Amino acid sequence: MRTFLSRHHADPTANTIAQALGWFSIGLGALEILAPRKMARTFGMPRSRGVLAGYGVREIASGVGLLWAKDRRPWIWSRVGGDALDVATLAAGMGPSNPRRGTTGLAMAMVLGVAALDIFCAARLSAAPGRAAPVRDYSARSGWPRGAAAARGSARDFATPRDMRAPPGLRHLNGGEQPG
């Protein structure tokens, strides 16, 4: 058995943010996959719909990773990398030829805001082993004043009430009394 005496991702704030970002990622990814044409038009970049659909897949992968993985760090850093791609894509669409560059600029501001949150979260999670609270030692908290050996079976005098007895089949399985 592996050790359980260490605490994983002990920074609850970072974990809460990571979880929220995971759901956000899945939601945004679903939108990009389901409506890439509409989104591309909104940003005045109609030829980018294939790229947006691809980014949708990336977002969903990051989201599922953030929600599922035991170690969330690679997945939050994957979001930071994705943010860089988003910024580059939007920057390419902010030229004077884009009649909707105002909307694109707004999207850029939102991406930068989320990127800042991603970087904050990634930094916190990456620092988690260092900031993990020490595990309190409860190894003396047995609850047995007379010791573990005396405790084992100390209540065998207890008669299970009739309404809480196990079905006879189970007793047979255990080598006890035969079913009636």
Added chain:
Amino acid sequence: MRALCYHGKQDIRCDTVPDPRIEDPRDAIIKVTSCAICGSDLHLYDGFMPGMENGDIMGHEFMGEVMEVGRDNTRLKVGDRVVVPFTIICGECEQCRRGNYSVCERSNRNASVAAKVFGHATAGLFGYTHLTGGYPGGQAEYVRVPYADASAVKVPSTLTDEQVLFLGDIFPTGWQAAVACDIEPSDTVAIWGCGPVGQFAIRAAIMLGAKQVVAIDNVPERLVMAKAAGATVIDFDQESVVERLNELTGGKGPEKCIDAVGLESHATRSVDALYDRAKQAVMMETDRPHVLREIMYVCRPAGTISVPGVYGGLVDKIPFGAFMNKGLTMRTGQTHVNRWTDDLLRRIEEGQIDPSFVITHRASLEEGPALYKTFRDKQDGCVKVVLRP
């Protein structure tokens, strides 16, 4: 008086509220000397249980000194030291006479509302929604105890508050969970959740003579506390629960399984846990039953499942085919506290167990709101909080 009051999701405040008074001849007024935050209080704190109202006094695990008794209450007298079970019981109805105290037919004063939700009403509970009567709870300086002549448990002065406080809920709850498994000397008992109820279920299973007790959680302190009692532990973040349980039982699975987690399962790395989170977020499911699913899957055929963990509403994707085809038995319900208290009090007095092992945090009532968060987030090694009003 001062009391911890509910003001919405994750908003508990220490308020000044009117003192309670005798309303019925069987009542008693208790001056609370110790009370605790229970894991099931966290379901209220997180907004998972319907029926809470602004200003409701929290808490259902408390004890204290009798300050006043109603004229028909001949069993208690002023000055008695009592533990108050969280289930309010009349002691006279058909269910109480059968020992099914948690489904007392008379104590829920909002029975018609409860019946609409559950089909039939269950017992009144202290500080636990208006579905169970809307009774003010015990995280307060004083409490009115209805039917106090039937429910309050007198405790001797030779034992400390910390030794007997948990007779009101988590000790008998863990005990009943194990008793409902009808443990035999050859049994492996697997217990999901090493919170306070899980800790007592572990100890009850050991006392009742199980061959092997396996405890499952992912919080290091709680696993250490489980191991201290003599349990084999599984950290579900580190290894597969199903594989490990099969390994520990020669591939057959545990005969007896206890769900001491309930509706807020925090499984990681499982598809069904993500599914539950998503459905809960869009209000298509109230409870997250990952543990129940895992138990039904891993339990040995003809085995028994005991569910002390609280569920509040609707669950989805329950593998009922496994449950039916394996011929499993399930026992559940709120705890019939008064059915067990005399016996458990005797065991504490004899030194078989000292329930105070579980207390990790002691504080004043005013510090209660902050400790709700600490307990909910499992921070600072928090397993059990005791407050002294």
